[in-house]
Amino acid sequence: MLDIEQIRKTFHPGTPNEVRALQGVDLKIDEGSFVIVIGTNGSGKSTLLNAVAGSFFVDTGRLKLNGQDITHWPEHRRARFIGRVFQNPFTGTAPSMTIAENLALAARRGRMRGLGWALNPSIRHELYERVRGMGLGLENRLNNAIGSLSGGQRQSLTLLMAGLIKPDLLLLDEHTAALDPKSADQVIRLTEEVIRRDKLTTMMVTHSMQQAAHLGDRLIMMVRGRIIYDFQGAEKRRLTPEDLLDRFDEVRRSDLLDETAASMLQRQYV
Amino acid sequence: MTQLIGSYSMGLILSLLAVGVLISFRILAFRDLTVEGSITLGGAVAAAMLVSGWNPWLATFVAFLAGGCAGAVTGVLATKLKINGLLAGILVMTALYSVNLRVMGRSNLPLMNEKSLMTFAQHLGTAEQPTASGGTWTIGRWVIRTADLRVIGFLTVVIGSVGAVMYAFFQTNLGLAMRATGDNEQMICALGVEVGWMQTFGLAISNGLVALSGALLVQYQGYADVQMGMGMVVWGMASVIIGESLVGSRQIGMLLIGSVMGSVLFRLLVANALRQGLNPNDLKLATALFVLIALVGPSAVDAASKKFRTAVKT
Numbered sequence: 001m002l003d004i005e006q007i008r009k010t011f012h013p014g015t016p017n018e019v020r021a022l023q024g025v026d027l028k029i030d031e032g033s034f035v036i037v038i039g040t041n042g043s044g045k046s047t048l049l050n051a052v053a054g055s056f057f058v059d060t061g062r063l064k065l066n067g068q069d070i071t072h073w074p075e076h077r078r079a080r081f082i083g084r085v086f087q088n089p090f091t092g093t094a095p096s097m098t099i100a101e102n103l104a105l106a107a108r109r110g111r112m113r114g115l116g117w118a119l120n121p122s123i124r125h126e127l128y129e130r131v132r133g134m135g136l137g138l139e140n141r142l143n144n145a146i147g148s149l150s151g152g153q154r155q156s157l158t159l160l161m162a163g164l165i166k167p168d169l170l171l172l173d174e175h176t177a178a179l180d181p182k183s184a185d186q187v188i189r190l191t192e193e194v195i196r197r198d199k200l201t202t203m204m205v206t207h208s209m210q211q212a213a214h215l216g217d218r219l220i221m222m223v224r225g226r227i228i229y230d231f232q233g234a235e236k237r238r239l240t241p242e243d244l245l246d247r248f249d250e251v252r253r254s255d256l257l258d259e260t261a262a263s264m265l266q267r268q269y270v
Numbered sequence: 271m272t273q274l275i276g277s278y279s280m281g282l283i284l285s286l287l288a289v290g291v292l293i294s295f296r297i298l299a300f301r302d303l304t305v306e307g308s309i310t311l312g313g314a315v316a317a318a319m320l321v322s323g324w325n326p327w328l329a330t331f332v333a334f335l336a337g338g339c340a341g342a343v344t345g346v347l348a349t350k351l352k353i354n355g356l357l358a359g360i361l362v363m364t365a366l367y368s369v370n371l372r373v374m375g376r377s378n379l380p381l382m383n384e385k386s387l388m389t390f391a392q393h394l395g396t397a398e399q400p401t402a403s404g405g406t407w408t409i410g411r412w413v414i415r416t417a418d419l420r421v422i423g424f425l426t427v428v429i430g431s432v433g434a435v436m437y438a439f440f441q442t443n444l445g446l447a448m449r450a451t452g453d454n455e456q457m458i459c460a461l462g463v464e465v466g467w468m469q470t471f472g473l474a475i476s477n478g479l480v481a482l483s484g485a486l487l488v489q490y491q492g493y494a495d496v497q498m499g500m501g502m503v504v505w506g507m508a509s510v511i512i513g514e515s516l517v518g519s520r521q522i523g524m525l526l527i528g529s530v531m532g533s534v535l536f537r538l539l540v541a542n543a544l545r546q547g548l549n550p551n552d553l554k555l556a557t558a559l560f561v562l563i564a565l566v567g568p569s570a571v572d573a574a575s576k577k578f579r580t581a582v583k584t
């Protein structure tokens with residue numbers, strides 16, 4: 001389904017700000033699998049998702065989606081197959097446009113956009129039903145500007161938009177991180193529902209160990225631009241939030257060791 | 271009275287400029303300065319074609335297309351060649367100065383007895399022979415030329431139709447995508463729209479409308495001048511800002527109506543200021559100051575009132 005082969009990405013190469021965000025990531029994701037991505041801050045989780053979505057081109061390596069090589073496809077072309085929800089609720093919706101208009105935009109993700117009415121009665125009706133199905137009571141506010149909604153409502157709608165046309169791949173980048181706990185729970189419930197109903201292949205970044213342990217059927221952990229753990233099947237099912245915290249501690253300790261080793265070397269040689 | 275009617279007609283004609291500026295500055299969030307060149311381009315193309323005896327409808331339409339091309343060039347410079355948007359507009363505007371001189375053949379091109387959309391409008395629905403004075407109406411102490419009224423009627427229909435077409439366009443899938451491009455670029459890209467192309471297309475429409483405004487302006491005032499674009503961006507912005515405060519809504523239909531109303535009102539305000547003794551040489555300064563105040567005024571007032579409130583509290 002998605003083949004990530006040895007991708008690397010360095011930001012600002014050759015400058016003092018050089019960041020090696022991805023240092024050879026290999027990952028094969030099967031159709032219908034739900035992959036949780038965790039890792040320390042700055043470990044390259046967002047960069048990985050952005051590389052798949054096409055926000056930038058990778059320096060080396062290949063990306064294949066459904067057997068097609070998409071390595072050199074621009075972002076808007078990949079959008080036909082990929083639905084996204086971002087961390088910031090403001091990123092996923094057009095604030096000055098109405099709920100209905102935002103949904104109508106998503107109803108043509110990756111398709112030709114011609115001179116047909118964007119909101120003809122049949123589309124309007126379908127969108128109404130979809131929004132009602134979310135159970136947030138937003139179906140009667142379809143003509144309100146989306147900017148007037150709360151972050152949780154906006155994230156829920158962005159999620160609905162991402163799945164409006166069934167995507168081959170759904171990318172969720174900490175999409176509940178900016179929400180209060182109650183809205184975050186609501187959005188997570190909706191996420192599970194959407195993924196299960198349409199059997200969506202999903203990559204979801206999260207900082208919540210609860211979510212990481214309880215959701216998904218596979219979990220990868222990233223450190224410094226590499227995948228260091230990959231749990232699948234029964235192994236993933238057995239993971240508890242505590243296990244995951246232990247792994248983080250391990251990483252932190254080895255990082256510390258690296259640092260002390262580096263400073264020792266520095267003292268000896270410089 | 272004649273003066274009032276004249277200002278009103280000019281306001282209607284320039285409302286197409288305002289709608290063009292609305293599309294680039296507000297809807298696409300692109301600071302497009304091409305406008306100063308493309309309004310003249312529209313006027314130059316129309317005048318040159320009319321002088322050569324072309325049909326005025328065709329001349330006006332070609333002017334629209336020429337403006338569209340100018341906008342598209344700015345769009346390509348900005349999105350494909352990645353030149354800063356402001357700079358791209360300045361480059362095209364500067365280049366257009368020479369193009370306009372070429373099109374006109376000299377710096378000022380008067381229309382003598384050529385048929386134009388205005389001569390067409392003046393005789394709409396009458397068998398009356400064209401005469402210098404034409405028929406008049408007298409209401410109290412006001413004398414109104416019926417020909418002037420016909421021109422206003424004609425312009426109202428033209429502006430109304432263009433406005434309706436634009437409104438309809440912004441309800442289509444394509445139009446919706448264009449609005450979203452200015453509202454949230456990252457989102458619309460993630461939904462599969464090539465932002466650069468959409469901006470280029472929007473700039474083409476915007477400058478096409480501006481050139482259309484120029485073409486009508488030339489036919490109304492009876493000459494094209496290579497300097498006529500000077501300060502038109504700010505003029506258009508002033509109209510849009512007035513329009514926004516008039517309608518007080520961000521809805522696309524209201525914004526379109528507001529721009530037309532803003533343009534007419536601004537023209538009337540200016541005519542009145544001139545009558546009250548504003549030196550015409552100071553007009554551009556006054557317009558620029560007006561836009562400046564409208565841009566920084568609200569936030570300055572906010573800041574001042576906040577300061578005032580904290581000062582009162584402590």
Ligand SMILES: Nc1ncnc2c1ncn2[C@@H]1O[C@H](COP(=O)(O)OP(=O)(O)OP(=O)(O)O)[C@@H](O)[C@H]1O
Binds near residue numbers: 019041044046048
């Ligand atoms: N567009 C960019 N330009 C420059 N540097 C970038 C860019 N995007 C990411 N980086 C850098 O790459 C590294 C990895 O960032 P990334 O956002 O992928 O981390 P992350 O794992 O998502 O972290 P977080 O948990 O904080 O979201 C960071 O050091 C970051 O500063």
Ligand SMILES: [Mg+2]
Binds near residue numbers: 045174
């Ligand atoms: Mg991140």
